[in-house]
Amino acid sequence: MSRTFVVDTTKSKHVRLHPVSISSVKLTEGDFWAGKVQLMEKVTLPLQYQIMEETGRMDNFRIAASKISGEFSGFFFNDTDIYKWIEAVSYLLAGNRNEKLERLVDEVIEEIKLAQDEDGYLDTYFTLSRKPDRWTNLKDMHELYCAGHLFQAAIAHHRATGKSSLLDVAIRFAEHIASVFGPRKRKGVPGHPEVEMALVELYRETGERKYLDLARFFVDERGKGLIGGNTYHIDHKPFRELDEIVGHAVRSLYLNCGATDIYMETGDESLWNVLERLWVNLVTKKMYVTGGVGARHEGEAFGDPYELPNEKAYAETCAAIANFMWNYRMFLVSGESKFVDLMELALYNGILPGISLDGKEYFYVNPLADRGGHRRQRWFACACCPPNVARTLTALPGYLYALSPEGIWVNLYASNVSEFEVAGSRVKIEEKTRYPWEGLVEFKVSGNLSCSLYLRKPEWCREFSVSVNGKGVEPVLENGYLKIERNWHDGDTVVLNLAMSPELLESHPWVKDNVGRVAIRRGPIVYCLEAEDNPGMDVWDLEVPKDVVLEEETRDILGGVVVIKGRGYVPDPDSWYGLYLPIEDAKQLRREVEFAAIPYYAWANRTPGPMEVWVKAR
Amino acid sequence: MSRTFVVDTTKSKHVRLHPVSISSVKLTEGDFWAGKVQLMEKVTLPLQYQIMEETGRMDNFRIAASKISGEFSGFFFNDTDIYKWIEAVSYLLAGNRNEKLERLVDEVIEEIKLAQDEDGYLDTYFTLSRKPDRWTNLKDMHELYCAGHLFQAAIAHHRATGKSSLLDVAIRFAEHIASVFGPRKRKGVPGHPEVEMALVELYRETGERKYLDLARFFVDERGKGLIGGNTYHIDHKPFRELDEIVGHAVRSLYLNCGATDIYMETGDESLWNVLERLWVNLVTKKMYVTGGVGARHEGEAFGDPYELPNEKAYAETCAAIANFMWNYRMFLVSGESKFVDLMELALYNGILPGISLDGKEYFYVNPLADRGGHRRQRWFACACCPPNVARTLTALPGYLYALSPEGIWVNLYASNVSEFEVAGSRVKIEEKTRYPWEGLVEFKVSGNLSCSLYLRKPEWCREFSVSVNGKGVEPVLENGYLKIERNWHDGDTVVLNLAMSPELLESHPWVKDNVGRVAIRRGPIVYCLEAEDNPGMDVWDLEVPKDVVLEEETRDILGGVVVIKGRGYVPDPDSWYGLYLPIEDAKQLRREVEFAAIPYYAWANRTPGPMEVWVKAR
Known part of the structure; x- marks a missing residue:
């Protein structure tokens, strides 16, 4: 089994940090997030699969494969719900044995495989009767968006299980796409960004450079009016000229994820400049206090600066997830805690509200004020949010830490036992905390190595103390991290106390x-x-x-x-x-x-x- | 010259109070409102006439009279601007000699007379080529609204000058209307209320009972769907079933004026109950702090309860005027100061902002917050507000006092010298005040009579003192009035001190x-x-x-x-x-x-x- 990274920047040049494998972090029974991951495994993911069957989402693949007869049903992008579900299960399988779910995923992948066209094309809406309409309406029809989610699922599955069953499908489709689109081929831009970051990840997984080039092509072609030139699609101007975060919130932030991924591999500063500019615009003018984004129902879009209605907030759960994903990438590039601050904010307050405590119902829209009429639903016709929440929560162990040549970075606090290789040495970390309810975090280090431990000082925290082996220390604050540099020995303890009081x-x-x-x-x-x-x-x-x-x-x-x-x-x-x-x-x-x-x-x-x-x- | 009442309730049975003639109240040079009335005379009214000529409003009458050739121009209700202007000038003529304006009005009346059809019909839009379309679209075409303003102008002119030139025109038109509409004739409801109160006043002026009956008919027929059943027209339910003030604000309040006038003459309690209910609804849920009303641009309408946006307020100047007019009628019925409190509020803060300090430009819409883009205009295509402000300000002397068999009621404070007949005796009152800037009001009474002086204690005032001939007294507070009952003698003085401080x-x-x-x-x-x-x-x-x-x-x-x-x-x-x-x-x-x-x-x-x-x- 390979290392299961949510984003694999281990070979990326223009990054400060590398992810840790989901499988290297074991959340401790009783931990806040451990409970959520368990909920995904026991309740949410099995129930989601059941609904995929009930709502015809699985049958769409069977119909496309001519295994059963019938017409495609639901939205033309419904394949992505299956893909995100596979991704979610895969992250789970990376850290936990679950034969039943693993077998179920294998069966689902088998159905997907059968639905793939001979030329590699895969989108059950356009297979069979609608075959002539392929790639004729990139603006609206989400074919590349669906491809992106397929790639992400395939990569997650491959990394988690070592199986290439779905990755092969993904590569065949990617090859097809690369044969259609590109500089000296057909020009095109995905109406709904997503494939960009997926292609970069596929490049990372396969080493195939053309996928990276294609991702860059899709970003570079944007804003030239190929898909109508609307702000909604972030097609009103070229990416590098953007100075305000606008348009459909999920589209906008997925695009930023892709652009950040491309920057990580290419070092194209003209992208980074835009990304920094958009980030400042987001956090200083367009974000809810919850980390939720996209103020407007109309167009599921960002509003004007400071337009942040409470009762009429849109704040789609998927947009908070996209915000989380983008900030993770910005953090990997920079190593700056401000991005992880936003990840934490969005996670607890923008994403988690998207699912009921029993793991069975979802919010698509997250108002900050309500009269009692807004309730979570079992499912939606457009069900992007439910499996998106699931894949975010099952991947969570992989987000807790990051690594750099200098040491270990602790980003999100949770009780866990983890093992990493740092500077050529194995190190085991046992972390105990009642976070998010208490700010006391205790670490026990096993291993003998010289490196730094970087503990994030959350933006919300104004007073804190750190002790090593019982003795108070005053660590340097570097990019928002408390840096403890030392020769670590078996049994060393670090106690971080973040003063946590209501304000x-x-x-x-x-x-x-x-x-x-x-x-x-x-x-x-x-x-x-x-x-x-x-x-x-x-x-x-x-x-x-x-x-x-x-x-x-x-x-x-x-x-x-x-x-x-x-x-x-x-x-x-x-x-x-x-x-x-x-x-x-x-x-x-x-x-x-x-x-x-x-x-x-x-x-x-x-x-x-x-x-x-x-x-x-x- | 007859006594010029704005509303003549001297013979009305179901009222507590009677108006004073405009001509009996002389505002003192230097008084706040004296300045406004002078501005109307010197600047606003001459300029408005000039614009009426420039914009073809006068020519519409000449065209209808076939004096000149051409097509009707402007809005189909533009005749009313002339009528309101005549009304405004007439109120002025009641209190001041101004031969130039009097002659001009006579000339204008002559033009109007010539435009009247042989059967008494008068609406320059429907004269000549559109004659067959008369009375075919009561919902939208404002014929009865225009008639109402004609009647009000004619009555004001008759009362002020004793001339019946325009009143004869009005009566001929009223006779025509009464021949068309009525219980056993054509059913109909004015799309824009206004004629109801005008018909009652015409009844008061002429003694012709059928005008009152016709006004009642128009109120009673409302809400039966004759004009579409829309809330906008206050036609969604019968008047007596209304429990919330809704719809187009000016329509709604003019309708209430008419219904109050009908109540004054008939004592129909089923109307009074509705009026009281709507008033409470207005002041507790739908009025701006300025006395402005009609929150919504869409439909120039009342919003939901507590829907009172500031920057996007509509608060049409005419709606504040209508609010003022309605509250005056409610006061005459009840003698309660709360209605005069609203008149004062709307006058200073809802109506007065509608005209520039130089008397040359107008607000139609009165936002309570602005970035600097909202400016008064010289005129509007739909110019209801400018002459409406003018007729309100020139009538102002008539609003300062009211009379009852018990005595004299002082409603709005201003420096003036006035003479009334109370309980069979003449009495002269000299009032001196720097109101609205100071709360000190001094009265000198000339005359010998026994009656009460009722001084309104404004709602905004919490501390006050009253002295008579230099000796402090503690008057009874009755319906919001400080009642000073005594045998008055020449030279008696009353000093009212209303503590006025910012809050x-x-x-x-x-x-x-x-x-x-x-x-x-x-x-x-x-x-x-x-x-x-x-x-x-x-x-x-x-x-x-x-x-x-x-x-x-x-x-x-x-x-x-x-x-x-x-x-x-x-x-x-x-x-x-x-x-x-x-x-x-x-x-x-x-x-x-x-x-x-x-x-x-x-x-x-x-x-x-x-x-x-x-x-x-x-």
Whole structure:
């Protein structure tokens, strides 16, 4: 079994960091994320497969293979749900034996294989009757998007299991695509980016340079009007001229992933400059406090700067995932913690809300305020989000660490036991923490080697302490990482204590929808107020004093969470006569109440009722 | 010359109060409103006539009369601009000799007379070539709306000058309408209400009962689907079933004026119940702090409860006028000060902003926040607002007082000298005040009679004192009026001191757009912040502490105003990295500034720049 990287930059030249294999990191029973990965294995992935069968997604392959008769059903991009599911299962198989799932994936791959055309083309919508329409509408028809997800699934499966069954299918299709598109062949641009990063990864997996070239070709051809020149498709101008993150959020961020991957392999600075510019634009003007992105329902798109409505937020789960994926790549290039800060933010608050606590229902849209009507669904006709969440969560062990010639980088904190090879030596790390509920993280190192341990100082953390073998040390802060350089010996311990206390956040003054409002954050977790924890009031009415004393309480609800409590005020809207009152009069019409906030990711898992992240401030 | 009432309820049975004649109230030179009336006489009304000529509005009458050849030009309801202009001039003539304007009106009336059809019909759009289309589209074509404005102009002219030249035209048209529509004739409903109140007034002026019956018929037939059953036309349900103020704001409020007028004459309690219900709905859910109404651009309409956007406010000047007109009628019925409170609010803050300080330009739409792009215009294709403002301002003397058998009611405070007949005796009142800038109001009574003087205690006023002949008294507060009952003798003086100091207002908690915002009010004046008085900052960024100390300063700008000053904070938006900061960090990125607020009515008379009524609070 080969090493299962989510992104394999081990040979990439223009990167600071390399990933660790998913299989090298074992989450510890009881860990926050271990529970999520187990949920994927036990509940979500089996149930998703069942739904793929129920909804005809598997049958589309059987029909394309002429194994059964019938018509293609569902959206023309439904193949990708299967591919993402395979990818998710593969990441799981990298770290865990699960013969049942492994066999199931093998069976599914067999069906996919049979659906592939003789020339390598594979898209069940365009096989059989629609064959003449292949590649005739790149703008809308998602053929290259489907190819991209096939490649990612195939690579993940190959890396996890060593089997090349799906990789062979992917390569045949990639060869077909490379025979159709390219500088001296047909010009074209995928209407929905995705294949770019997949092609770079296929290049990394196979060493076949033309896949990298093709990825670059697809990025370079963009913005020349080949697919209509719309902002929605990020085709309104060439990639290198972009100065604002716009258009369909998932398209935009998948494109950035691909461009970052191309930069990693080529060192094309003209790409990096754009990527840095777009990142600053994203985080300073267009991102929700949850790491969610894409403010507008219309076009599932980025809005204007500071256009971040709460109740009408779109913040598609897939867009938060794309944000996570892009930031991972930016981090690998730069080694800067600010990108991992965003990964952590999006993971806990933008992606995790996308799935119910029981692993059976999903949010496509993630509003930051709701009256109780927005509930997770078992599935969607356009079901991009459910398997996307699954593949992100099963890959999680691979995101915890990164490696560089200088040492080991700890990015996301979770209890785990891991083994790496660093500077030619094996090292084992046992990490224990109650993260995200507590900021205390303990490491035990086994191995004898000289290297640095880089511990990420999260952006949310202002006070921290580090000790090595019980003695306080003051590590250098380098790119947001606390660097501990030493000769490590068996049994060395490192204790990192990140002060974690609840605090109020406020928005940039130009975010109109958050004027006069505050949000509660504790460590990496963004909180919300939900009706069930706040009886006798409408949480939309609550006013939280800016100098509120926030208290923590661990409660055995919602799978076990730290709840944040405080005292605020609820006005009595019925006692207002007229709409406007002198503020002193209005003050009399309020009563003091105790409120309790829960992690935003856990909302909408109980009785429906009003919810709000940005509560009114007093 | 007869007594010139804006609304003549002297014989109406179901009212508590009667109006005073415009001619009985002389505003004193230097008074705030005296200046506005003079501006109408010297600048606005002559200029409006000039524009009526330039834009073909007068020619439409000449064409209809076949005096000149040509085609009708402009909107099909353009006749009403002339009618409102005549009404405005007539109110002026009631109180002031102005031979030039009187002659001009006579000439205009002559043109109108010639344009009337033989059967009494008068609407220059439908005369000549469009004659067959008369009365075929009541929903859209405004024929009855035009008739209503003709009647109001004719009545005003008759009352002011004693001339029946236009009244005869009006009666001929009214007779024609009464011959077409009615219980056993054609059923119909005006798409745009207006004729209802005009018909009641025509009944009051002529004693002809069928006009009242016809007004009632038009109200009763409404909501039966005769004009499409739309909310926009307030035709979605019968008037007596309305429980929410909805639809096109001017239509809705003119309809309420008509229904109130009908109630005054008939005592139909089923109408009064609706009117009270709609009023409560308006003031508790759908009115701007300025008294402006009609939140939505789409349909120039009322929005949902608490839907009161600031930058995108519609708040048509005509709708504030209609609000003023309706509240006057509600006051006459009830004698309750709350209706006059709204008249005062709308007058200073909803109507007055509709015209520039030089009397030459107009707002149709009155946003409560702007970036500097919204400016008054010289005229509009749909020019309902300009002459509507003019007729409201020239009628103003008539609104200052009201009479009842018990005595004299002082509604709006202004310096004036007036003479009335009360309880069979003549009484002269000399009122001196610097209102709206100061709350001190002095009255000198000449006459010998026993009656009550009712002084309105404005809703905004919390502390006040009253003295009679220098001795403090404690009058009974009755329906919001301070009642001073005594035997008056020549030279009696009454001094009313209304404590007037600036204060912050806040909105009902459900007005989403005002969350975290405050407005400044002083006495009857609502303030705004405009760029010119606040150099070195963007007033949209300003944060005003809720415990700010507000100071007053009389400045010789904008015609002389009291400016409100205070110290607030301006965040530095550029120094934010990222969109979200802990509030303690955000606090560091602010600097203290002095701000100055001006009366909202005076905005957009200088260099364009950002303006805001609801500023951010801290």
